[in-house]
Amino acid sequence: GAVVSQHPSRVICKSGTSVKIECRSLDFQATTMFWYRQFPKQSLMLMATSNEGSKATYEQGVEKDKFLINHASLTLSTLTVTSAHPEDSSFYICSASKAGGPTDTQYFGPGTRLTVL
Amino acid sequence: QKEVEQDPGPLSVPEGAIVSLNCTYSNSAFQYFMWYRQYSRKGPELLMYTYSSGNKEDGRFTAQVDKSSKYISLFIRDSQPSDSATYLCAMSPNNNDMRFGAGTRLTVKP
Numbered sequence: 001g002a003v004v005s006q007h008p009s010r011v012i013c014k015s016g017t018s019v020k021i022e023c024r025s026l027d028f029q030a031t032t033m034f035w036y037r038q039f040p041k042q043s044l045m046l047m048a049t050s051n052e053g054s055k056a057t058y059e060q061g062v063e064k065d066k067f068l069i070n071h072a073s074l075t076l077s078t079l080t081v082t083s084a085h086p087e088d089s090s091f092y093i094c095s096a097s098k099a100g101g102p103t104d105t106q107y108f109g110p111g112t113r114l115t116v117l
Numbered sequence: 118q119k120e121v122e123q124d125p126g127p128l129s130v131p132e133g134a135i136v137s138l139n140c141t142y143s144n145s146a147f148q149y150f151m152w153y154r155q156y157s158r159k160g161p162e163l164l165m166y167t168y169s170s171g172n173k174e175d176g177r178f179t180a181q182v183d184k185s186s187k188y189i190s191l192f193i194r195d196s197q198p199s200d201s202a203t204y205l206c207a208m209s210p211n212n213n214d215m216r217f218g219a220g221t222r223l224t225v226k227p
């Protein structure tokens with residue numbers, strides 16, 4: 001158990017458009033989901049933490065109006081990159097913590113490669 | 118069967134011990150192998166990054182990849198209390214589609 005999926009796995013878009021990335025926990029309920037950004041061969045940078053039914057908590061330096069996070073259910077969180085620009089091109093990874101499980105155990109999705117032209 | 122298997126622990130060792138962390142995998146297409154360290158409430162920090170088989174050493178850390186056995190290891194020498202964290206293995210066939218292990222929680226006791 002504890003499988004997390006992301007969709008799409010890759011997306012290419014034009015500058016100025018918005019892109020939505022979905023993160024789903026397939027076989028468990030996730031009270032908390034995390035969104036990370038990774039540049040090549042670098043650590044994962046935590047962007048925000050979202051709890052089901054409440055507003056996401058953003059890390060310092062992450063624009064909440066640009067990276068919209070919605071955690072609509074216990075199995076789905078979405079990240080929308082609004083008015084994307086080439087500098088937003090990156091690898092976005094989500095993770096989820098199980099409801100009732102250790103709060104600091106995270107299960108990671110496979111990531112979404114975003115390329116903004 | 119999960120693509121990547123990692124014993125979640127917890128693992129507790131005395132300060133100065135050699136720590137061995139391992140992952141096994143089933144997908145022979147994996148070419149890129151990574152180890153991350155994650156402290157509580159922080160993002161995973163990339164520790165080691167290797168391509169294909171072989172060993173890589175960085176200070177007290179050594180990563181080993183045995184593709185024939187589909188087995189990767191991370192060794193920590195002279196472990197310190199500051200090494201206490203969760204260690205995640207991750208791998209990818211193409212440096213994009215990543216698969217993470219469940220993470221092993223390590224505690225190094227003074």
